Amino acid sequence: MARVLAPVPNRPGSPLLILLPVLAFALLIGPVVAGLLGAVLPALGFLPTLGGTSLSLAAFEELSTEPGLWWSCWLSLSIGLVTTMISFLIVMVFVAGWQGTRAFGFVERLVSPMLSVPHAAAAFGLAFLIAPSGALMRLVSPHLTGLTRPPDLLIVNDLWGVSMMAGLVIKEIPFLMLVTLAALPQARSRELSRVTAGLGYGRLAGFTHAVMPLLYRQIRLPVLAVLAYATSVVDVAMILGPTTPAPLAVRVLQWQSDPDLHRRFVAAAGAVLQLGVTAFALLIWLTGERVMARLCRIAAPSGHRYVRDRTGRIAGAGAMILSVAIIVAGLVVLAAWSAAGLWRFPDAAPLSFSLANWARALPSLVAPLINALAIAAAASGFAVILALGALEYEARAGKTPTIRALVVLFLPLLVPQIAFLFGLEIVFARLALTGTLAAIVVVHLVFVFPYVLLSLGDPWRSWDRRYGHVTHALGKSDNTVFWRVRLPMLTRPVLTAAAVGFAVSIGLYLPTLLVGAGRWPTITTEAVALAAGADRRLIGVTAFIQAILPFAGFALALAIPAVMFRNRAQMRPQG
Amino acid sequence: MRRTIFAAFSALIGFAGLAQAGSPDPSNWQALTAEAKGQKVYFHAWGGEPRINDYIAWAGRTVKERYGVDLVHVKVTDTAGVVSKILAEKAAGRDDGGSVDLVWINGENFVSLKNAGMLLERPWAIKLPSYAYVDVAGKPTVLTDFTVPVDGLEAPWGMAKLVFFHDMAVLADPPKSMAALLKWARANPGRFTYPQPPDFVGSTFLKQVLFELTPDNALLGKPVDDATFAAATTPLFAYLDELRPLLWRKGRAYPQNYGAMRQLLADSEVDITFAFNPSDASSAIASNELPDTVRSFVFDGGTIGNSHFVAIPFNANAKAGAMVVADFLMSPEAQARKQDPNVWGDPTVLDVAGLPAAERAVFDRLELGIATLPPEKLGRTLLEPHATWLARLEVEWARRYGVNQ
Numbered sequence: 001m002a003r004v005l006a007p008v009p010n011r012p013g014s015p016l017l018i019l020l021p022v023l024a025f026a027l028l029i030g031p032v033v034a035g036l037l038g039a040v041l042p043a044l045g046f047l048p049t050l051g052g053t054s055l056s057l058a059a060f061e062e063l064s065t066e067p068g069l070w071w072s073c074w075l076s077l078s079i080g081l082v083t084t085m086i087s088f089l090i091v092m093v094f095v096a097g098w099q100g101t102r103a104f105g106f107v108e109r110l111v112s113p114m115l116s117v118p119h120a121a122a123a124f125g126l127a128f129l130i131a132p133s134g135a136l137m138r139l140v141s142p143h144l145t146g147l148t149r150p151p152d153l154l155i156v157n158d159l160w161g162v163s164m165m166a167g168l169v170i171k172e173i174p175f176l177m178l179v180t181l182a183a184l185p186q187a188r189s190r191e192l193s194r195v196t197a198g199l200g201y202g203r204l205a206g207f208t209h210a211v212m213p214l215l216y217r218q219i220r221l222p223v224l225a226v227l228a229y230a231t232s233v234v235d236v237a238m239i240l241g242p243t244t245p246a247p248l249a250v251r252v253l254q255w256q257s258d259p260d261l262h263r264r265f266v267a268a269a270g271a272v273l274q275l276g277v278t279a280f281a282l283l284i285w286l287t288g289e290r291v292m293a294r295l296c297r298i299a300a301p302s303g304h305r306y307v308r309d310r311t312g313r314i315a316g317a318g319a320m321i322l323s324v325a326i327i328v329a330g331l332v333v334l335a336a337w338s339a340a341g342l343w344r345f346p347d348a349a350p351l352s353f354s355l356a357n358w359a360r361a362l363p364s365l366v367a368p369l370i371n372a373l374a375i376a377a378a379a380s381g382f383a384v385i386l387a388l389g390a391l392e393y394e395a396r397a398g399k400t401p402t403i404r405a406l407v408v409l410f411l412p413l414l415v416p417q418i419a420f421l422f423g424l425e426i427v428f429a430r431l432a433l434t435g436t437l438a439a440i441v442v443v444h445l446v447f448v449f450p451y452v453l454l455s456l457g458d459p460w461r462s463w464d465r466r467y468g469h470v471t472h473a474l475g476k477s478d479n480t481v482f483w484r485v486r487l488p489m490l491t492r493p494v495l496t497a498a499a500v501g502f503a504v505s506i507g508l509y510l511p512t513l514l515v516g517a518g519r520w521p522t523i524t525t526e527a528v529a530l531a532a533g534a535d536r537r538l539i540g541v542t543a544f545i546q547a548i549l550p551f552a553g554f555a556l557a558l559a560i561p562a563v564m565f566r567n568r569a570q571m572r573p574q575g
Numbered sequence: 576m577r578r579t580i581f582a583a584f585s586a587l588i589g590f591a592g593l594a595q596a597g598s599p600d601p602s603n604w605q606a607l608t609a610e611a612k613g614q615k616v617y618f619h620a621w622g623g624e625p626r627i628n629d630y631i632a633w634a635g636r637t638v639k640e641r642y643g644v645d646l647v648h649v650k651v652t653d654t655a656g657v658v659s660k661i662l663a664e665k666a667a668g669r670d671d672g673g674s675v676d677l678v679w680i681n682g683e684n685f686v687s688l689k690n691a692g693m694l695l696e697r698p699w700a701i702k703l704p705s706y707a708y709v710d711v712a713g714k715p716t717v718l719t720d721f722t723v724p725v726d727g728l729e730a731p732w733g734m735a736k737l738v739f740f741h742d743m744a745v746l747a748d749p750p751k752s753m754a755a756l757l758k759w760a761r762a763n764p765g766r767f768t769y770p771q772p773p774d775f776v777g778s779t780f781l782k783q784v785l786f787e788l789t790p791d792n793a794l795l796g797k798p799v800d801d802a803t804f805a806a807a808t809t810p811l812f813a814y815l816d817e818l819r820p821l822l823w824r825k826g827r828a829y830p831q832n833y834g835a836m837r838q839l840l841a842d843s844e845v846d847i848t849f850a851f852n853p854s855d856a857s858s859a860i861a862s863n864e865l866p867d868t869v870r871s872f873v874f875d876g877g878t879i880g881n882s883h884f885v886a887i888p889f890n891a892n893a894k895a896g897a898m899v900v901a902d903f904l905m906s907p908e909a910q911a912r913k914q915d916p917n918v919w920g921d922p923t924v925l926d927v928a929g930l931p932a933a934e935r936a937v938f939d940r941l942e943l944g945i946a947t948l949p950p951e952k953l954g955r956t957l958l959e960p961h962a963t964w965l966a967r968l969e970v971e972w973a974r975r976y977g978v979n980q
Contacts, residue, residue: 005584047666049663049666049667050666051666067973067978068977071978106920127819131842132844133842133843133844134766148908150842150843150844152764152765152844153824154824154827154828156828158828159827159979207597243771243828243831244827244976244977245831245977245978245979256657258656259659259662259684259687260659260966261659261662261666272583281610317877341863342863344842345843352814352863354863356862356863360625360629362627363629364625408838434674443827464695467919517649517674518619518649518650518651519647519649519674524947526650530623530624530625530651534836535625535838535862535864536838537862537863537864538625
């Protein structure tokens with residue numbers, strides 16, 4: 001009984017338990033590697049089913065003759081870098097300028113709901129707001145503008161992708177905000193800010209010199225994930241992006257569905273090129289990091305305190321509030337269209353409201369809704385089990401996550417979706433798995449798992465281990481600690497992680513489309529399919545449902561513990 | 576879980592069917608329906624128009640009720656992708672149990688599949704009971720699809736004709752030829768556009784221009800080669816060059832399909848639109864998308880028209896079920912419902928005058944809607960060019976207008 005009061009010594013986890021982290025790592029690396037191989041080999045001319053048995057660069061040569069190819073690459077690169085830069089700056093300036101204030105607390109509460117709005121729904125909302133015949137123009141016409149017909153301005157689908165960047169920025173801000181909020185305590189932001197304030201520095205300058213170096217290390221991978229995503233996103237590009245030509249990822253998708261099978265080789269080469277464009281964007285960013293770090297080191301000892309940073313602070317708050325307002329206004333406009341009768345320009349409101357659109361749309365949305373719920377429930381459920389297994393193994397083996405493990409965790413988020421999903425579809429087709437529910441859930445897991453683990457990791461690790469020591473002292477096993485103490489105490493973060501996974505899965509477009517072979521339409525694939533042309537009312541209905549599903553997940557995550565622990569005052573959320 | 580069981584089950588049925596005979600015989604209707612019962616038919620059909628999707632969902636419920644056939648609409652954005660999928664399956668040696676059971680198709684996609692031997696080999700469509708009512712005399716395009724003989728390898732489903740729409744309240748006297756359209760566009764820049772090819776309505780617009788301007792129409796009925804393409808399309812591209820700066824957004828963006836273009840008319844962004852369906856505007860008025868002042872018109876020299884079909888790939892998993900669905904889609908009941916502008920408004924392939932009285936009465940009762948031209952006012956039908964023209968037109972279009980830098 002000597003060990004009773006001593007901390008539990010580090011020892012290897014049980015042989016069975018190690019299977020879970022191994023499985024998790026295989027899940028993260030396997031599909032990405034298989035998918036990349038599945039893209040690289042055909043790009044080099046090797047795809048025996050289509051008669052490609054020797055290696056050559058012919059596909060790349062053909063790719064290079066595609067009209068506007070370099071412009072497509074430029075779009076992907078510039079949209080990715082600008083989007084990431086702007087989102088990052090807004091979040092950093094806002095956090096630096098407003099940390100600890102009431103405004104900060106207000107935005108903090110809005111982050112999760114904003115994060116859960118799927119990209120496609122937010123993009124639709126933005127498009128419905130800013131188009132020349134959109135809601136904003138309708139509000140000011142004809143009284144202010146004198147217009148009775150919308151102006152012929154290229155706003156949505158503009159050639160430089162500005163509206164697409166805006167659509168991405170409003171969705172990346174909540175994501176970066178969330179990871180920043182999680183990292184602030186570790187960067188000891190409050191304490192350091194007090195020190196710099198005491199030394200007379202302005203909020204922004206103090207934050208940049210003292211907090212940023214610590215904070216950035218923590219949020220670096222998520223920032224890079226944003227960059228990789230923005231350089232290769234498909235659904236937002238289809239809704240808001242340019243079409244003459246489209247960004248590279250959209251064109252890869254088009255080549256892939258060309259009736260001329262030979263074009264599959266070009267598509268594969270395009271997927272590899274996309275990988276290169278994303279890698280190049282990451283390289284530029286990493287170089288920028290070094291330059292910034294050096295500049296900061298030079299600036300720090302200069303003694304400038306930049307006390308007058310009011311303009312910067314207000315700009316940061318303004319941008320933050322604007323981004324939230326755009327998402328909310330977009331959802332309101334979606335809801336209005338979903339119930340609109342005839343609504344012509346420049347009327348600020350529809351002539352009539354009716355539920356006819358809903359009655360018309362709902363019957364055909366039942367199956368996509370059930371599919372989306374089933375896939376999201378399965379993917380988030382498995383992801384939570386895997387994450388719990390990995391974390392419990394880590395705890396019992398006394399291991400701490402290394403940077404290498406984190407990179408693996410982010411791998412599926414750092415590699416452009418189109419690059420490895422394209423190849424993965426070929427691999428799945430070889431195994432006759434395309435279009436099966438199992439294949440879709442596995443692919444969703446690849447994207448869901450990192451978010452679930454990120455969400456669950458901190459609360460799980462910061463659980464007070466002395467509860468475990470006490471339980472051990474009562475002669476109970478590790479398993480009892482897990483099932484009877486740790487898991488019940490952490491019910492809330494576990495459910496929140498599940499809701500995060502659920503929301504991520506609901507929003508996934510490309511993986512569902514490519515691996516599902518169209519047989520598993522979800523609310524998201526339906527919404528994006530409507531993007532090209534359907535009636536705004538139906539887009540309104542579909543995108544609105546798509547947007548509220550993740551909310552439902554979060555609401556459940558809040559409700560379940562409240563019911564479970566209705567007789568357990570200490571288990572209920574504090575405050 | 577239920578799905579996997581079902582998939583295993585239907586695979587079993589598939590094997591059983593394979594053991595009996597190669598493919599089911601549509602002339603033995605009883606045996607066909609017996610075999611079809613319980614089959615799951617994956618119907619790959621363009622899914623960009625909610626009205627059509629709803630109609631297919633209705634057809635699915637009905638065949639489920641009557642024949643126990645489970646119809647699954649796989650919504651595709653471009654039928655070319657389905658051709659590519661079947662080709663890929665053939666290349667991979669998947670000669671049965673294919674993922675496509677029935678495909679909504681015509682034109683170059685049909686020709687690709689037919690020439691590659693990837694359609695169900697026997698002329699099954701003409702043996703279906705409903706085929707008896709098809710108007711083969713009055714609607715020759717049900718027998719030749721883009722100049723290529725159909726040979727009973729696809730079942731006619733509907734008729735398409737290019738029809739233009741305008742809002743009377745805004746534009747009283749619309750231009751009725753491509754030449755007049757260009758003249759009108761000069762006076763009204765930014766008020767006209769067309770869907771971005773390779774969208775099929777956008778490509779049809781190109782073909783319409785080609786037909787009106789090309790020096791020798793007869794060339795278009797033959798397979799294309801470099802020389803004929805250059806000679807025939809020079810006036811087309813000269814026209815498009817002149818039209819581009821006069822287009823909506825100066826041709827720097829295009830609507831992605833005709834639904835998006837219809838939305839532009841609803842938003843007063845453009846004044847003239849078109850669709851490949853004569854009653855599209857009536858349907859849109861019925862669902863509050865367009866104001867009731869929108870009307871249809873056709874060009875004086877006629878407009879492109881064709882038929883659309885459903886076909887069964889060689890490796891379909893549920894051939895009997897697919898035939899039962901094809902027969903139902905051709906039946907007077909389904910055709911009448913399809914022609915109703917409140918449902919879809921797609922013209923029938925049947926000879927309405929030759930139908931039994933009760934069925935005919937259903938058609939006669941249909942209100943075509945205020946914006947729909949009666950059949951006799953739809954004007955001359957221009958036949959589609961040979962199927963080989965389209966791909967060339969699309970590639971050349973993308974090269975000239977697909978990049979705006």
